[in-house]
Amino acid sequence: AQKITQTQPGMFVQEKEAVTLDCTYDTSDPSYGLFWYKQPSSGEMIFLIYQGSYDQQNATEGRYSLNFQKARKSANLVISASQLGDSAMYFCAMREVVGYSTLTFGKGTMLLVSP
Amino acid sequence: DVKVTQSSRYLVKRTGEKVFLECVQDMDHENMFWYRQDPGLGLRLIYFSYDVKMKEKGDIPEGYSVSREKKERFSLILESASTNQTSMYLCASRPLDRVGETQYFGPGTRLLVL
Numbered sequence: 001a002q003k004i005t006q007t008q009p010g011m012f013v014q015e016k017e018a019v020t021l022d023c024t025y026d027t028s029d030p031s032y033g034l035f036w037y038k039q040p041s042s043g044e045m046i047f048l049i050y051q052g053s054y055d056q057q058n059a060t061e062g063r064y065s066l067n068f069q070k071a072r073k074s075a076n077l078v079i080s081a082s083q084l085g086d087s088a089m090y091f092c093a094m095r096e097v098v099g100y101s102t103l104t105f106g107k108g109t110m111l112l113v114s115p
Numbered sequence: 116d117v118k119v120t121q122s123s124r125y126l127v128k129r130t131g132e133k134v135f136l137e138c139v140q141d142m143d144h145e146n147m148f149w150y151r152q153d154p155g156l157g158l159r160l161i162y163f164s165y166d167v168k169m170k171e172k173g174d175i176p177e178g179y180s181v182s183r184e185k186k187e188r189f190s191l192i193l194e195s196a197s198t199n200q201t202s203m204y205l206c207a208s209r210p211l212d213r214v215g216e217t218q219y220f221g222p223g224t225r226l227l228v229l
Contacts, residue, residue, distance in 0.1 A: 033215055045220035052215055107157040
């Protein structure tokens with residue numbers, strides 16, 4: 001069973017608008033972490049934001065915020081005021097604390113920002 | 116500034132060749148990882164290592180092996196390359212046991228097997 005699900009293969013947004021990229025996850029571990037990464041066409045993976053399962057508040061980093069709904073097991077990324085440079089693949093990932101604690105990635109969402 | 120480097124950005128090999136992909140990190144991280152990335156499949160873990168000479172299989176280890184003789188270097192080996200191993204390969208490293216710490220990725224190697 002998939003542990004991380006990103007249901008949107010692609011999203012379009014106009015410059016300066018906000019956009020939400022969906023991510024749901026599946027775990028029975030009470031302690032886990034959720035990450036979002038951006039991958040531009042050049043290929044490098046850029047860390048954007050982190051949310052811990054015990055964090056009381058939603059994480060924010062500049063224009064990025066994470067809408068964390070623990071009961072629904074969702075961790076959606078919100079990008080405010082989109083810019084042309086935001087066009088990229090976006091990956092949601094989860095790390096459970098048990099075992100070797102590796103990252104499991106979703107399949108990604110391609111975001112295209114138009115002028 | 117943290118840095119993970121990979122030996123090649125682009126690589127073209129023939130079927131049956133032995134292929135070495137090298138990854139070096141300068142952050143003294145204990146954990147190192149190899150992923151492959153394919154369109155529509157996201158990143159899938161091939162192997163990881165949590166210490167020198169230690170290795171663990173990830174989700175798709177078949178057809179691959181790894182070597183970690185020094186802490187900073189983690190090599191991915193394709194013993195006999197096949198066309199279905201054409202992919203983007205990403206190396207990453209992370210400090211030990213910090214749940215909130217991100218993995219730091221290399222720039223990736225795009226491998227084409229003909």
